Amino acid sequence: xxxxxxxxxxxxxxxxxxxxxxxxxxxxxxxxxxxxxxxxxxxxxxxxxxxxxxxxxxxxxxxxxxxxxxxxxxxxxxxxxxxxxxxxxxxxxxxxxxxxxxxxxxxxxxxxxxxxxxxxxxxxxxxxxxxxxxxxxxxxxxxxxxxxxxxxxxxxxxxxxxxxxxxxxxxxxxxxxxxxxxxxxxxxxxxxxxxxxxxxxxxxxxxxxxxxxxxxxxxxxxxxxxxxxxxxxxxxxxxxxxxxxxxxxxxxxxxxxxxxxxxxxxxxxxxxxxxxxxxxxxxxxxxxxxxxxxxxxxxxxxxxxxxxxxxxxxxxxx
Amino acid sequence: xxxxxxxxxxxxxxxxxxxxxxxxxxxxxxxxxxxxxxxxxxxxxxxxxxxxxxxxxxxxxxxxxxxxxxxxxxxxxxxxxxxxxxxxxxxxxxxxxxxxxxxxxxxxxxxxxxxxxxxxxxxxxxxxxxxxxxxxxxxxxxxxxxxxxxxxxxxxxxxxxxxxxxxxxxxxxxxxxxxxxxxxxxxxxxxxxxxxxxxxxxxxxxxxxxxxxxxxxxxxxxxxxxxxxxxxxxxxxxxxxxxxxxxxxxxxxxxxxxxxxxxxxxxxxxxxxxxxxxxxxxxxxxxxxxxxxxxxxxxxxxxxxxxxxxxxxxxxxxxxxxxxxxxxxxxxxxxxxxxxx
Ligand SMILES: [Zn+2]
Numbered sequence: 001x002x003x004x005x006x007x008x009x010x011x012x013x014x015x016x017x018x019x020x021x022x023x024x025x026x027x028x029x030x031x032x033x034x035x036x037x038x039x040x041x042x043x044x045x046x047x048x049x050x051x052x053x054x055x056x057x058x059x060x061x062x063x064x065x066x067x068x069x070x071x072x073x074x075x076x077x078x079x080x081x082x083x084x085x086x087x088x089x090x091x092x093x094x095x096x097x098x099x100x101x102x103x104x105x106x107x108x109x110x111x112x113x114x115x116x117x118x119x120x121x122x123x124x125x126x127x128x129x130x131x132x133x134x135x136x137x138x139x140x141x142x143x144x145x146x147x148x149x150x151x152x153x154x155x156x157x158x159x160x161x162x163x164x165x166x167x168x169x170x171x172x173x174x175x176x177x178x179x180x181x182x183x184x185x186x187x188x189x190x191x192x193x194x195x196x197x198x199x200x201x202x203x204x205x206x207x208x209x210x211x212x213x214x215x216x217x218x219x220x221x222x223x224x225x226x227x228x229x230x231x232x233x234x235x236x237x238x239x240x241x242x243x244x245x246x247x248x249x250x251x252x253x254x255x256x257x258x259x260x261x262x263x264x265x266x267x268x269x270x271x272x273x274x275x276x277x278x279x280x281x282x283x284x285x286x287x288x289x290x291x292x293x294x295x296x297x298x299x300x301x302x303x304x305x306x307x308x309x310x311x312x313x314x315x316x317x318x
Numbered sequence: 319x320x321x322x323x324x325x326x327x328x329x330x331x332x333x334x335x336x337x338x339x340x341x342x343x344x345x346x347x348x349x350x351x352x353x354x355x356x357x358x359x360x361x362x363x364x365x366x367x368x369x370x371x372x373x374x375x376x377x378x379x380x381x382x383x384x385x386x387x388x389x390x391x392x393x394x395x396x397x398x399x400x401x402x403x404x405x406x407x408x409x410x411x412x413x414x415x416x417x418x419x420x421x422x423x424x425x426x427x428x429x430x431x432x433x434x435x436x437x438x439x440x441x442x443x444x445x446x447x448x449x450x451x452x453x454x455x456x457x458x459x460x461x462x463x464x465x466x467x468x469x470x471x472x473x474x475x476x477x478x479x480x481x482x483x484x485x486x487x488x489x490x491x492x493x494x495x496x497x498x499x500x501x502x503x504x505x506x507x508x509x510x511x512x513x514x515x516x517x518x519x520x521x522x523x524x525x526x527x528x529x530x531x532x533x534x535x536x537x538x539x540x541x542x543x544x545x546x547x548x549x550x551x552x553x554x555x556x557x558x559x560x561x562x563x564x565x566x567x568x569x570x571x572x573x574x575x576x577x578x579x580x581x582x583x584x585x586x587x588x589x590x591x592x593x594x595x596x597x598x599x600x601x602x603x604x605x606x607x608x609x610x611x612x613x614x615x616x617x618x619x620x621x622x623x624x625x626x627x628x629x630x631x632x633x634x635x636x637x638x639x640x641x642x643x644x645x646x647x648x649x650x651x652x653x654x655x656x657x658x659x
Binding site: 075076077078079081082084085086087134135136138139142164165166167168169170171172173174175176177178180181182183184185187188202203204206207208209210211212225226227231232235236238240241244245249253255 | 522523599656
């Protein structure tokens, strides 16, 4: 029986009759889809191209040259600076999510190559408290940006976030400023930053580093916006236009450069990176196997390096 | 699509005063001193009418009022401060601008789409020192508030602010910003025109703007919409202001799943100036007249002006490269993480 027939047959059934774990309802088209097909197709709906959450490890496999990823700043973890308690203490929440996800916070950063081109990388994890940006996300984005500047390599960040993390209060808000400050320096040094927006990228993350890409790429049908649609609807008391705040809407309004299907992302990133000038690697910097990085003092040195290298004529490599 | 009328949400219904966009009346705080004020007024009226001298009684009452105010101020909760920051009679940016600066020349427009009245920009001098002023303006009174969109800017407002800051850089003028907004406007047109991207661009521009920036939080520091004019070398907050990642109402709704935990949220968010200072977010707290800026706007302006003059003098003494380096580390340091565990 063909897949379409299967689907037709299945769509007659109610949700409860479907054997658990084998099928699921697509969030994009509401159709029943075979889980295995979705997984084999990079977590994309075979019916409507809706892009589901893709675990970070799979992202790495999908994007990078095999074995090229080197994680950095892995030992940076969150604290509970405000001793924040809502219905549950932040500390407890953190521990739970850390146990569930096996990660310290909502981001992974490192260095890897995409189609032979080395780049500094950041990948956000929406599963960790909605990919919210607290001090750790801000710090790691800033450090990987400083690292890109120091090593004069392009920066690629894949975002997925509901915005700033409330439990760290204004400290989270200030990570918007902090990451933007680092990116301003990267810009001044003439280094390319490509921002990839995945579903969803909203609020404080879009309004800071994710929105500052020299080139902004979005995955299809991703929710991308400043204020969540529900709040907008409540405020203006109007229905929102169809497709509002989806990637296609942003492309149409001139806010992003392109929409790239997940299966083409690696190739497209590789092509884009070919256009950024090859620069000499930062001299005199030893590899630090611990991944630890004394960001502040090193920075000044990095600044000098970036300045010195600005006199080297950029060239496009094939 | 694509041919969406450009004025989309400038024409769209604006939130009305009755729609809960923080048009707070008197706070609980005011209630407590109201009775004494009434008594003083009564005595003054009696004294005029009958020619009887109540000066002694009035003096006693004033002393009492003063004591009550002092006691109240000493015990303000974070939520009380938010009520003060949103107080109906609190001076807005244009009140301060007219009191503090002479020869203010307003500059309009983002050169692309519109002139967003929720943000005021212009040239002015303070004690002879020229500066660029960028301010959130909420407006007062229903009509004015509507025109100002309750101080909630659209992308064109942020883009206007950015252009004028770049002009300040060109002319070598320090930038003085007045922060007082609940946040960026949540609307269809705002999203269509890239609200988030406009804010992000401002953060980046301010990070490397080659001229001093002084930010003054004079009321509400509502999230990214406030930060968009708030990346600075020095951030000063008036005593009764706040700066927060989200409004206590929003936080209550999301984290407590309840509309009435705003007091708890205000407490938990540590958004008051003193807490912000310990977090390295605010550098200086600017005192207000006893009981809040709205009780004596003229005095509030004087205090604010002195703080502006002092901070600008200090910033002028710093070399540009040192200024930019210090600005970078000012933000670089903010946050709390553990490393190596
Ligand atoms: Zn689908």
